[in-house]
Amino acid sequence: MSTNLIEFKDVSFRYGEDQPWVLKNVSFTIDEDEWVAIIGHNGSGKSTIAKLINGLLFPQEGEILIDGKKVTEDSIWDIRKDVGMVFQNPDNQFVGATVQDDVAFGMENRGISRETMVERIESTLNAVGMKDYLLTEPHRLSGGQKQRVAIASVLAISPKVLILDEATAMLDPNGRKEIMQTVSGLQDRQGLSLITITHDLQEVVQADRVLVMNGGQIWDEAEPRKIFAKKEELREIGLDVPFVAILADALLDAGITIAHEPLNHEELLEDLWTLHSKT
Amino acid sequence: MNNSLIIGQYVPGTSIVHRLDPRTKITIIFFYVFIVFFANNLPSYGILILFALASTFISRVPIRFIMKGLTPVWFLIIFTFILHLFVTKEGTVIFDFWIFKFYSGGVIQGIAISIRFFLLILVTSLLTLTTTPIEITDAIEDMLRPLNKVKFPVHELALMMSISLRFIPTLMQETDKISRAQASRGVDFRTGPVKERIKAIVPLLVPLFVSAFKRAEELAMAMEARGYQGGHGRSKLRELKIEKIDILVYFVFLAVITVLLLTRTYG
Ligand SMILES: Nc1ncnc2c1ncn2[C@@H]1O[C@H](COP(=O)(O)OP(=O)(O)OP(=O)(O)O)[C@@H](O)[C@H]1O
Ligand SMILES: [Mg+2]
Numbered sequence: 001m002s003t004n005l006i007e008f009k010d011v012s013f014r015y016g017e018d019q020p021w022v023l024k025n026v027s028f029t030i031d032e033d034e035w036v037a038i039i040g041h042n043g044s045g046k047s048t049i050a051k052l053i054n055g056l057l058f059p060q061e062g063e064i065l066i067d068g069k070k071v072t073e074d075s076i077w078d079i080r081k082d083v084g085m086v087f088q089n090p091d092n093q094f095v096g097a098t099v100q101d102d103v104a105f106g107m108e109n110r111g112i113s114r115e116t117m118v119e120r121i122e123s124t125l126n127a128v129g130m131k132d133y134l135l136t137e138p139h140r141l142s143g144g145q146k147q148r149v150a151i152a153s154v155l156a157i158s159p160k161v162l163i164l165d166e167a168t169a170m171l172d173p174n175g176r177k178e179i180m181q182t183v184s185g186l187q188d189r190q191g192l193s194l195i196t197i198t199h200d201l202q203e204v205v206q207a208d209r210v211l212v213m214n215g216g217q218i219w220d221e222a223e224p225r226k227i228f229a230k231k232e233e234l235r236e237i238g239l240d241v242p243f244v245a246i247l248a249d250a251l252l253d254a255g256i257t258i259a260h261e262p263l264n265h266e267e268l269l270e271d272l273w274t275l276h277s278k279t
Numbered sequence: 280m281n282n283s284l285i286i287g288q289y290v291p292g293t294s295i296v297h298r299l300d301p302r303t304k305i306t307i308i309f310f311y312v313f314i315v316f317f318a319n320n321l322p323s324y325g326i327l328i329l330f331a332l333a334s335t336f337i338s339r340v341p342i343r344f345i346m347k348g349l350t351p352v353w354f355l356i357i358f359t360f361i362l363h364l365f366v367t368k369e370g371t372v373i374f375d376f377w378i379f380k381f382y383s384g385g386v387i388q389g390i391a392i393s394i395r396f397f398l399l400i401l402v403t404s405l406l407t408l409t410t411t412p413i414e415i416t417d418a419i420e421d422m423l424r425p426l427n428k429v430k431f432p433v434h435e436l437a438l439m440m441s442i443s444l445r446f447i448p449t450l451m452q453e454t455d456k457i458s459r460a461q462a463s464r465g466v467d468f469r470t471g472p473v474k475e476r477i478k479a480i481v482p483l484l485v486p487l488f489v490s491a492f493k494r495a496e497e498l499a500m501a502m503e504a505r506g507y508q509g510g511h512g513r514s515k516l517r518e519l520k521i522e523k524i525d526i527l528v529y530f531v532f533l534a535v536i537t538v539l540l541l542t543r544t545y546g
Pocket of ligand 2 (some may be wrong): 047
């Protein structure tokens, strides 16, 4: 067995015969336990990639393998056991009348026994820090809490990959932090491949690797630090460059060279201190 | 706003009435509604009233909630009473003044019909007061299961009901938000002539519908992503169970029916 959990081979996709290609010859692989962030401007094809991975859509050209299985009409029910997905809108993916009903939904679909469901509801809600809300109705939860329930619902079927398609986009900064912490905690503990799709460069910092999409093609693929270093080009393809990166650039222009491309405020501060103590 | 967000009229509690299997409650109410029309004398009405009041008492639902359930039908009850007073011409004349000529039969009939009405409303609101909408949905799904044989989509119906129930508060919150947004732009649908108010509702309804369709589409996608493929081969987290107490209640109810049938007058 290869360790390639997800493999895209020359995938092209369009939403209809008369429509433009949304993805053009996209190839990439994602390993077990790897965290890959996908960024790109609006309409660059990020969500389409996510939907192709769990068979909500099928490519016209090329093929997609998940854990060695090709994604086809026949294999999607198996593949959806391995691929869990959390969408952008917290409300529109909450199916159950209460938190426990929602976590149960995916398991009910797979005919899992009641005892197992009760156990897994408890353990997954625990994992996302929502165990005190078992019987709470969705309209009494914050957006961040709903997204954590959505993550628990997906974890309950023990997938191999968790995809978050802009799962934090509709949340306030606190909710965002909640989700990012939950997710990175999970990845450390459970050994799970993680794909986070985002607009926000700030959210790719923790990933092992970043895929940058531009106009339906992979524009670049590298670790976050290297991506951060390409500010000008990123800006050209419509991405917002984080404040630290801009500041680092400005420092460089002013003739102050720091050790490496900083990813966040702490690192920048650290670099500046080092510099200060050297001079 | 927050108050109206509680769906239905469910009053949480732990009484026997609350804990009964929803199917037991629905079955009993079904037959109760039926036998109410069999009562025709004091003892037979007595046993029915006793049963209804006893259940209400045991449920410990505060009287004001029950009264609230009755509010819309008071008018109907009083109206039928008055109608009988005027129309029925049996028994002795007990009141005669100008065009008003009431017979004893009219009074008795009027009271009897009003009591029936009252009992029907009382027991049915007791169901919704002590049972969550989700329990009712589960019970309906279970009781309609035989209809699967004639290809009636029982599971789909139940799922539709539960999703609607789940989204009512969400859509209400959204309506509130949109109406505030529109109000801040000067749209006013709370005052003014009816025609103006109806016109003002359009800018409220359009965005609401647009968003409801979007929600439906996204929800369908999320359900599919989580492996939903219809009712076939599904298990259920919430399960209904007939307990000893349900059996006991059935027997009590059978006793009520027996007494009723023995005491009512025939012929
Ligand atoms: N159901 C659809 N039918 C037709 N075209 C679609 C459909 N969904 C998306 N598209 C088009 O496909 C392209 C890629 O869309 P996709 O949703 O994958 O982009 P995205 O990178 O996720 O963008 P965003 O950041 O806005 O979520 C867009 O040009 C979009 O207009
Ligand atoms: Mg998208």
